[in-house]
Amino acid sequence: MFNLVAYSTDPLEDLRSSSLPNKEQLIQARIQIANLDVIPPVRWLMWLAGVGKCLVPFVAQCDLGQTFQGAPVTDILPTAMVATVQMVTAALILAILFGIATGILSALRENSGFDGSFTVLSLFLYSLPSFLAAAMLKTFVAIGFNDFLQDPVIPIIVAIIIGVVVAIIVQSVIGGNRRKRLISFGISFAITAGMLLWMSLTGWFLTPGIGPIGIIVFSAGIAIGLTALLAGLHQRRALLTAGIVAVAGIASYFLLQPLFDISTPGTIVILAVVALLVGALTGFLVGGDDRRQNIRLGMLVALLIGMLILVDRFMQSFPGYMDDMSGRPIATVGSSTPGYDPDNMWRTGLDVFFHLLLPTLSLLTISFAGYTRYARAGMIEVLSQDYVRTARAKGMPERVVVVRHAFRNVLIPITTLIATDLGALLGGAIITEYIFAIPGMGALFQRSLGPGDIYPVMGYFLVIAVMAILFNFLADLAYAALDPRVRVR
Structure with a gap:
């Protein structure tokens, strides 16, 4: 090279x-x-x-040499890597979570309307050129939503259309007989359309927030949903573990509000560690014979409720940030607003979020499709294996068959894909970074290659090589945790 x-x-x-x-x-x-x-x-x-x-x-x-301007490459590489990591981290995590979940649901509803719809959607997104996706996001998300915030009123017909679309997706995910589908359709439609109209009437888009009632409802939903998914609602100790952690999370929401006003990123890290320890300790003390499962459950409930509380606190700072940005918060270029120093970590976080929102969505549209197809194909193959049929023949609940038996084996090939994506994305998305003017690794490569500034180019390749080797090595270690037939020696 x-x-x-x-x-x-x-x-x-x-x-x-x-x-x-x-x-x-x-x-x-x-x-x-x-x-x-x-x-x-x-x-x-x-x-x-x-x-x-x-x-x-x-x-x-x-x-590692110097640029034509005399700057050491060792000084500019860390800055470029930070910008790229900020951009790709959220995109990769969301692509993994939503892609795998959608792929598994498609496999469980194979050849259904849900499966066909998301198959077409994933293939469309996968084939969508990144520059076109970026241009559409700038036009319809940035410019469109910023204009909407000038007068945030949702017409009734729009709320009805969105409610119908969401209801169709929900009833196809839940499945069941016609009666069950109609009930899920009606409930999801009423909730979605009602929420949109309520948000429009109350001016929620200008002063957003989850609020105490929302925290209580969502915390209860997280506790019940994770218990049903990981252990089953018939497991009393698991339900008690999730309930205790949820109550502790709700109490912390009210107790921590004064602390949030003077918080720093270090404070948030300490609070996150404390939340995980509380979840693990609750699972250990209440867990009984199945402590490992309840420890995992307690930590997950604590983590999600903690994230919910942080989202609410960021929302509380949105009106002030909105005023700072003259009513147009979503940015189309850069990774932050030049010279913007509000002396408030919440507004600083919102500034980074709204600058990286469009690049993240652009990368997400491409990565999401790959994970969806891999997860769907892997789940269909695993569900046809003898050990899955044996588990079902023994009378195990479908949740146990899918979550504990099939899902773990689906993750083995996906782990390889994640390792490859991590190494590639940390090298930067050249087109995306160029369009959104993100000063990351891809922009560094593109900016240096044209005039033949060779040392930054080689620094770029060196980072990619190290990351490719590192994440493939970590993937090999992850196989041992996922597959009992693999051991690290």
Whole structure:
């Protein structure tokens, strides 16, 4: 790669065509900075010697070369990596969660309307060019929603249409006979349309928040839903564990509001650790014979309720951020607002969120489809295995068959896909970063490759190589946790 870049570009082209009076001095300075008076193979050996210093611990002499402007590559790489990690982390997590969940539901409803609809949707998203997705997001999400916030009123017909669409999806997920489908359709339609009209009438979009009642309702729903999924509602100790953690989470919502006003990111990390410890301790004390399951349940309930409380606190800061942004919060370029320092971690977090919202959605549309198809194909294959038929023949509940037997084996090939995606995404999404002006790894590569600034380009490839090896190694270790036939020796 070093020689391909060196022989295919002219690093002095822009200076030779310049009309600056000190053109010769600038040319000589660039030759000295980039060692252009040395043939590329020897230059590569010199660069490799600098890379080798990075492997010597406690020396701090890592040398990856300098840019044409004289900035050390070791200084600009961390900044670019932070911007890329901020952009791809949420996209990857959401793609994994929603993609796997949708794929599994499609497999369980194979050849149904739900399966066919999401198959078409996933293939459409997978084939959608990233630049087109970015342009559509800028037009319909950024500009459209910012205009909507000037007068946030939802017409009744729009609320009805959205309610019908959501109700169709919900009833197809729940399944069952016609009566059960109609009931789920009616309930989901009434809740969705009613909520949208209520939000429109109360001005919720300008002063959003979950509120105490919402925290209580959603916390109870999280406790009951996770218990039903992981243990079954007939397990009293599991239900008690989730209930105790939910009550503790609701109480902490009211107790922590004054602390949130003076919180820092470190405070949130400490609170997260405490929440996980409380969930684990509750599961251990209440768990009985199945402590491991209840510890996991308690920690998951604590984590989700904690995230719910944080979302509510960010929402409380939205009106102030809205005023700071002159009523147009969703940004279309950059990773943050230049010079914006509100001295408030909540508004700072909202600023990063709204700047990275569109790039995240753009990456999500592509990654989501891949995980959906892998999860669907894997689940269909696993459900036809002998051990799954044996589990069903023994009379095990379908939840146990899917969650404990089939799902774990579906994750084995998906783990490989996640490792590959992590290594690739940390290298940056060149088109997405270019369109949204995100100063990440992809932008660094694109900006350096054109003029032949070889050392930042090689720093980019070095990061990709290290990440590819690292995450594939971690995937190999993850196989041992997922497959009892695999052991780490």
